[in-house]
Amino acid sequence: MSVSVTPPVSCTSCGGQIQDAICGGCKSLQPPGVIDHFARLGLSRTFAIDLAALERAYFQAQRRFHPDRFAGRGAKEKTFSLQHATLINEAYETLRDPLARARYLLDLEGRPLPGGDGRTIADPALLMEAMEWREALEEAAEPAELRALAARVQADTAALEARLGDAFAAHDLGRATNEALRLSYLTKLGAELRRKLLPGQAVP
Amino acid sequence: MTLLDIYEPGETPLPHAGDSDRAAVGIDLGTTNSLVAISTDGRPEILRDALGDGIVPSVVAYLDGEDEPVVGRVATRILEAEPDRVVASVKRLMGRGTGDVASLGGQLAQKIHKPGAGGMVKLDVCGRIVSPVEVSAEILRTLKQRAEWVLGKTVDQAVITVPAYFDDAARTATRDAARLAGLEVLRLVNEPTAAALAYGLDRAAEGLYAVYDLGGGTFDISLLKLEKGVFQVLATGGDAALGGDDFDRLLAQALIDERGDAIAASDVKPVLAVARRAKEALTDTEATTVDLDFGGKATRHEMTRARFDALIAPLVARTIEACRAVLTDAAVEAPALAGVVLVGGSTRVPLVRAEVAGLFGREPLADIDPDEVVALGAALQAEALTRGSDTLLLDVVPLSLGLETMGGLVEKVIPRNTPIPVSRAQDFTTYQDGQTAMAIHVVQGEREMVEQNRSLARFVLAGIPAMVAGAARIRVTFTVDADGLLTVTAKEALTGTEAHVEVKPSYGLSDEEMAAMLQASFENARADVTVRLLAEARVDGRRLMLALDSALAVDGDLLSEDERIALENAKLGLEEAMATDDREAVVAATEALEAVGRPFAERRMDRNIRSALSGVEVSRLETRLQAG
Numbered sequence A: 001m002s003v004s005v006t007p008p009v010s011c012t013s014c015g016g017q018i019q020d021a022i023c024g025g026c027k028s029l030q031p032p033g034v035i036d037h038f039a040r041l042g043l044s045r046t047f048a049i050d051l052a053a054l055e056r057a058y059f060q061a062q063r064r065f066h067p068d069r070f071a072g073r074g075a076k077e078k079t080f081s082l083q084h085a086t087l088i089n090e091a092y093e094t095l096r097d098p099l100a101r102a103r104y105l106l107d108l109e110g111r112p113l114p115g116g117d118g119r120t121i122a123d124p125a126l127l128m129e130a131m132e133w134r135e136a137l138e139e140a141a142e143p144a145e146l147r148a149l150a151a152r153v154q155a156d157t158a159a160l161e162a163r164l165g166d167a168f169a170a171h172d173l174g175r176a177t178n179e180a181l182r183l184s185y186l187t188k189l190g191a192e193l194r195r196k197l198l199p200g201q202a203v204p
Numbered sequence B: 001m002t003l004l005d006i007y008e009p010g011e012t013p014l015p016h017a018g019d020s021d022r023a024a025v026g027i028d029l030g031t032t033n034s035l036v037a038i039s040t041d042g043r044p045e046i047l048r049d050a051l052g053d054g055i056v057p058s059v060v061a062y063l064d065g066e067d068e069p070v071v072g073r074v075a076t077r078i079l080e081a082e083p084d085r086v087v088a089s090v091k092r093l094m095g096r097g098t099g100d101v102a103s104l105g106g107q108l109a110q111k112i113h114k115p116g117a118g119g120m121v122k123l124d125v126c127g128r129i130v131s132p133v134e135v136s137a138e139i140l141r142t143l144k145q146r147a148e149w150v151l152g153k154t155v156d157q158a159v160i161t162v163p164a165y166f167d168d169a170a171r172t173a174t175r176d177a178a179r180l181a182g183l184e185v186l187r188l189v190n191e192p193t194a195a196a197l198a199y200g201l202d203r204a205a206e207g208l209y210a211v212y213d214l215g216g217g218t219f220d221i222s223l224l225k226l227e228k229g230v231f232q233v234l235a236t237g238g239d240a241a242l243g244g245d246d247f248d249r250l251l252a253q254a255l256i257d258e259r260g261d262a263i264a265a266s267d268v269k270p271v272l273a274v275a276r277r278a279k280e281a282l283t284d285t286e287a288t289t290v291d292l293d294f295g296g297k298a299t300r301h302e303m304t305r306a307r308f309d310a311l312i313a314p315l316v317a318r319t320i321e322a323c324r325a326v327l328t329d330a331a332v333e334a335p336a337l338a339g340v341v342l343v344g345g346s347t348r349v350p351l352v353r354a355e356v357a358g359l360f361g362r363e364p365l366a367d368i369d370p371d372e373v374v375a376l377g378a379a380l381q382a383e384a385l386t387r388g389s390d391t392l393l394l395d396v397v398p399l400s401l402g403l404e405t406m407g408g409l410v411e412k413v414i415p416r417n418t419p420i421p422v423s424r425a426q427d428f429t430t431y432q433d434g435q436t437a438m439a440i441h442v443v444q445g446e447r448e449m450v451e452q453n454r455s456l457a458r459f460v461l462a463g464i465p466a467m468v469a470g471a472a473r474i475r476v477t478f479t480v481d482a483d484g485l486l487t488v489t490a491k492e493a494l495t496g497t498e499a500h501v502e503v504k505p506s507y508g509l510s511d512e513e514m515a516a517m518l519q520a521s522f523e524n525a526r527a528d529v530t531v532r533l534l535a536e537a538r539v540d541g542r543r544l545m546l547a548l549d550s551a552l553a554v555d556g557d558l559l560s561e562d563e564r565i566a567l568e569n570a571k572l573g574l575e576e577a578m579a580t581d582d583r584e585a586v587v588a589a590t591e592a593l594e595a596v597g598r599p600f601a602e603r604r605m606d607r608n609i610r611s612a613l614s615g616v617e618v619s620r621l622e623t624r625l626q627a628g
Helices: A051-065 A075-096 A098-108 A124-139 A143-169 A173-197 B073-081 B098-107 B132-151 B168-180 B191-203 B244-259 B265-281 B305-329 B350-360 B373-387 B511-523 B528-558 B561-579 B583-613 B618-627
Strands: B022-029 B033-040 B043-046 B059-061 B086-088 B123-125 B128-130 B154-162 B184-190 B207-214 B219-227 B230-239 B287-294 B297-304 B339-343 B392-394 B401-405 B409-414 B422-428 B437-444 B454-462 B474-480 B486-492 B498-502
Touching: A051 A075, A051 B230, A051 B392, A075 A098, A075 B422, A098 A143, A098 A173, A124 A143, A124 A173, A143 A173, B022 B132, B022 B191, B022 B373, B033 B132, B033 B373, B043 B373, B059 B073, B059 B132, B073 B086, B073 B265, B073 B528, B128 B132, B132 B154, B132 B168, B154 B168, B154 B191, B154 B373, B168 B184, B168 B454, B184 B191, B184 B373, B191 B207, B191 B219, B191 B230, B191 B339, B191 B373, B207 B305, B207 B350, B219 B305, B230 B305, B244 B265, B244 B287, B244 B297, B244 B305, B265 B287, B297 B305, B305 B350, B339 B350, B339 B373, B401 B422, B401 B474, B409 B422, B409 B474, B437 B474, B437 B486, B454 B486, B528 B561, B528 B583, B561 B583
Parallel strands: B022 B154, B154 B184, B207 B339, B230 B392
Antiparallel strands: B022 B033, B033 B043, B059 B086, B123 B128, B207 B219, B219 B230, B287 B297, B401 B409, B401 B437, B422 B474, B437 B454, B474 B486, B486 B498
């Protein structure tokens, strides 16, 4: 895995030219560069990622940069390692959640998702769907009905993720935005459904 | 010495790691018991005293006229004679404010110093005012001394474990205690994670594991994924005020109710100690007898396991609920687990084992001593941090961190179970025209309303330029480091006005308090060990005299006049020795008094046995002996 630090800079410890996050000359850790979450984990920038591969990349990155690896170093390197580990966690947290990943990709394209929390729906077709879902949720009372609904949400979510993958692969950002909005709504619905299934328990 | 040693990144040994006269240890600072361990080449072991005892009870006694408190087994022995001078289970008070103590109610046997004064809880131990941080520092100092004695090296670095569910204030307090005891904290590691480390390396385990950790005063449940040396915490939950102490309390309460009389505050601790022994007996037997002797009345009680189970069932059910919540949090079904690990002495209770086995549908693992497993894991991590290792711990924030917003609502900035280290920012704005300052209130917890959560800190960002409402942009950043400790900064974007706080003022020690305490501990640095040994010798002497006085009051008629005079003289000799600072003299005088008193003790025993046997039928005697 290579974490590139933006253009050739000099090492903060020995002043030599560096190509990597760890100086080839004096082996000291450099501050993390400004790179996107995919690059930070050494992954290519796409929506359709393999979660197992993501996890492997995450573990590998933390193995290299986690503060536990720099407990015996000076204050400067300790701080850098804390910064690296924090950014690696942020990258992992963002990329492992499909909705956060879609939102992040749209941010990178300069087309942030409108009405981020899924409360405002402008698209009429999506609005109709949302209302149907809402009705189904309100009518479902028996645990069996709720579970059937949860299974439907799950199946639809999987299908949506596949369509999102296609849209991003085709660089069709309009379609991607639409599907991401749909996913954001479905995610919210799934949370409400879990709350209804498990009364008295906090749902993240 | 080689000048050209080149180390792989992150594998450079500490400057001192090569020194053979220094060592880094792992410490389990428990509610009831504490342990210290060291790991060499991936093999951790508990450091024991000369008698092979690895446990230091987390009990501290402050004796009259002694500067140095007494810690551990000796302090436990003082508990029955002078309960007011003994502090136990202080971990329950770590990071607590005076406001929190009300919720602990009558559970504390210790007097709280000036409740309602705000700030950190302090204890009033017979006029001496001590903070939980200072009491914990005494325990840590004892562990440090034990490690130095066993290893023959300076021990000034440690990994210390804390319950995963400890909030930020309690973590900060633990760190402060270590500093006060002269220990640099290499890392605060969560207890279940440490336990998993000990298990994982022991069995080369892979897959999902649940760690159920029920100690003396805290309960944790963590779900971890173990994979090729990575220990990734997926979710954690628990109750920072639920443990085996509560089982003792319920059992004691049931016995006191059975007697039907009131109990004086000074009798509470001894009765709790009796209840605890009964609880332990019920682990292996179905029934036990309990003798209570206080308030001038001695009573005998039967306690069966079934009755004990019924008493504690609601508490055990609470732990099972927490386990379910954590499984839900991580979206994991019980059958998907590769194993369930039991940690903490309270998991010896048969009902606990049965309920855990029932929930997870499998027999839990307990082949590493549940009292020792956490310290062993901590030692492994201490070695990993100082000498390098292939393992990696990835932990999470146990409780959501947020800010108070309008109307007393909480805006979560970092949700629980987010991997650490983590940094998250949130933007806020002014709500009044010309507003130049903003109060920032940091809270921790899962509830919607501020007052239902733990308040961690309040600070003010001043110097915001006067603008119309909503124009200023204030970015508040929460940063949690690898120890799980929080720092909050607030910055106004236009002017760069900045304020930041390391979250400690409400419940941790202020820097001035810390400085004063460190100063005091330097001044008292005079041969710590000698002082402690002297204090322990005095304790033993005092105990013997107290026991003798009460025996003379009851069975004085067993002695001839000559014998009584000899005994009085030996006692005088001990009193004189105790007035000096000569430990040898105290020990010798104690032994002399014991020798003179031995025939008296034997006669008393004969008399007690005869009176116990009189009027008891042989058949009943047998059952009594079995039950005992």
